[in-house]
Amino acid sequence: MAPETSPPTPRSRLVAAFVITALLTSFVAATYGFGFYLFAQIVTDMRKDLGFGYTVVGTVTASGQLGFLLFALLGTWLSTRVGGGQVTIGSAALCGLCLVLIPLTDSIVVIGVLLTIMGGTAASVYVPLVEIVGRTIDYEHRGKVLGLISSGTSYGVFVNSLLVPSFVGGGNWRGLWYCVGLGTLTSTAIAAFAFHRLGLFRSERNLEQAQDPQDAQDPGTPRTADRDDSARAGWRMVLVRWVVIVWVMKFLNGFACMPFQNYLSPYLREGLGFDIGFAAQVWGVIGVIGMFAGFAVGWLSDRIGVRTSLVLCYGMFFVSAVLLVVAPIGYLPMVSGILFALAFYPIYGLVPAYVSKTASGAAATVIFGVTNVTQGLGGIVGNYTAGFLKSWTGDFTWYYVVIAVTTLVLGALTLQLPHEGSPESAIGRTGPPPTSDKDLSHA
Structure with a gap:
């Protein structure tokens, strides 16, 4: 028998919805705004320091698109097996790690590999969004929430525009990568705690049983396990x-x-x-x-x-x-x-x-x-x-x-x-x- 659990109050659901929306928007801002567009904004300064040409820039950009496609498939496969919450957190953490590692090397090959992985995380962090939003956001609010999340790229680019002049102007492009990388990892750690508290690392069936044990025990009630899921x-x-x-x-x-x-x-x-x-x-x-x-x-x-x-x-x-x-x-x-x-x-x-x-x-x-x-x-x-x-x-x-x-x-x-x-x-x-x-x- 499932333990007695109080159903979430309207206030708690509102707070949870706000937190999840903010965190998912920050993930899109990081993986797209930092991962995809930061390199494009400071590539001139990195070229002067590391000495690579525009042929390399084109190759790296193309490999980022390839990473996007591969991780879109991988993220879909993993989400249906280990859960969307795990895939989203793992993707954001991987993106933050790559951001931090870029300034540690002078090898454009290694940087290219890291940028390719970041291009992939932009896809894999996005794939489970419909599952997570479907579990935490009320039906009539999903349009506005997903609309805000989709604008996350703009927020990432906006943050870039604020940070680039101060870092790059002082010749410290490496410090910029450290800054956005540590920020992404911090956001990921907060999100992991929030996801755990909200039960997003558990299956939908277990989450529903925790929220409504009476419904879960009723054999006449359709459950997630009985659905085409x-x-x-x-x-x-x-x-x-x-x-x-x-x-x-x-x-x-x-x-x-x-x-x-x-x-x-x-x-x-x-x-x-x-x-x-x-x-x-x-x-x-x-x-x-x-x-x-x-x-x-x-x-x-x-x-x-x-x-x-x-x-x-x-x-x-x-x-x-x-x-x-x-x-x-x-x-x-x-x-x-x-x-x-x-x-x-x-x-x-x-x-x-x-x-x-x-x-x-x-x-x-x-x-x-x-x-x-x-x-x-x-x-x-x-x-x-x-x-x-x-x-x-x-x-x-x-x-x-x-x-x-x-x-x-x-x-x-x-x-x-x-x-x-x-x-x-x-x-x-x-x-x-x-x-x-x-x-x-x-x-």
Whole structure:
């Protein structure tokens, strides 16, 4: 017989939700903001000190993408076996360790390996998010929470912008790596304690028994162990129509979003003739908006639906690309950047929000894990295609035409998805979508 355990109070659930949201956002800020983008910001200073060329920089960047793909698969496999909480904490700790180790070596090969591993942790820390959010956040708040978490990259880049001038200006790029690495490890230690207290290192079945032992003892009540919650069942999601649509959408997201971001500055400066000051202003506005856009659109999605919010984002993304093709004059590129930021950051929170509201357990983990793989593949194909079109036509414009068309396809695919929480979309759970407070606490 399970020991008597008091169910969590609304206040305790609110505190737990706030803590988990803050910690997961910090993990995304560390693995993406520090792992992916810090090297790009200080590569000039590291090159001068260590003496490597841009061929090496390109190789390291490509290997980081490869690490992302490999760890997305590995993280999915591990999450269905050892648990999402363990994978997230382990990934964050590994990222922090790599950040600390980088300044200890002068070997660019070793640095490249560490950066590749960090690129991988950006994927593996993200894969279990839908499981963790599904266990700790009430159903009606998951859109805004995942939207805020998806904006974590902006917070990491913002922290970089504050730290880089003081460290690099004094010729101490190594101290910068130590600073963000120790900060990441500290955040990970706090998160490990919080995860332990909240039971996130235990299986969902054990957590539900601890929260509601009466329900766990009732043989007539569906339990997590009785649900379609095995890893093997999760991998069978390839047979579900809406799941395949989500995977295709994530591929197209990578195909359109990543090159848009990567080639924006070269297009503004080389293709359109804007100076570096204006290009920096556009990027600054994108970064600031990105810090709030994910939460704002996520909040909206909890009220009007994830599908409607996705269509809204793809509409803004379409207009953003069209402006760069049809009227890239005056301050219109700045308007394009604003629309891009309003769409780009929320998209990466809305898709996991949709998954968390339509699937649970191992099925949700596998579905979202594969989306990270397809997104990475889309980014690789998109970046290659953009480079090819630039070489072939001599202009970046044509890829932004491709992006505009892709956003129309994404909008059409979104309309093919069933409404989140509807019976025909439910995977990994039995019965109707959660409606009562008790259902929401277990959703």
